[in-house]
Amino acid sequence: GFSFGSMVALGAGEADRRVAAIVAAGLPLARWNFEGVERVEKPALVISGDRDEYARPATLAAAAGRRFSRARLVSVAGADHFFGGHLEELEEAVFGFAADFGAGALAATAASGEGA
Numbered sequence: 001g002f003s004f005g006s007m008v009a010l011g012a013g014e015a016d017r018r019v020a021a022i023v024a025a026g027l028p029l030a031r032w033n034f035e036g037v038e039r040v041e042k043p044a045l046v047i048s049g050d051r052d053e054y055a056r057p058a059t060l061a062a063a064a065g066r067r068f069s070r071a072r073l074v075s076v077a078g079a080d081h082f083f084g085g086h087l088e089e090l091e092e093a094v095f096g097f098a099a100d101f102g103a104g105a106l107a108a109t110a111a112s113g114e115g116a
């Protein structure tokens with residue numbers, strides 16, 4: 001999810017067992033403080049611009065440390081809340097997370113003997 005959508009994705013995704021991992025881009029901490037989401041246990045990509053006016057890097061890092069058990073925190077240099085001029089970096093981070101997560105999920109499935 002992006003911005004408001006990242007808030008929705010965290011709440012709905014953590015509660016839904018069909019969701020294996022979550023992407024939270026542009027998490028607007030200045031307007032939302034994890035109401036309804038105590039802790040995110042699922043793997044998550046938390047990505048923000050280092051100039052995001054709704055989530056300063058230090059605030060986001062602290063929140064990620066408290067609220068996520070398995071977060072990959074990415075800060076995009078020079079990007080604001082909307083990643084203007086930095087959409088390629090956002091895309092690369094999301095696809096990289098998906099590729100890494102997919103490889104890990106496939107390995108875990110193979111090791112457990114599921115899907116055979």
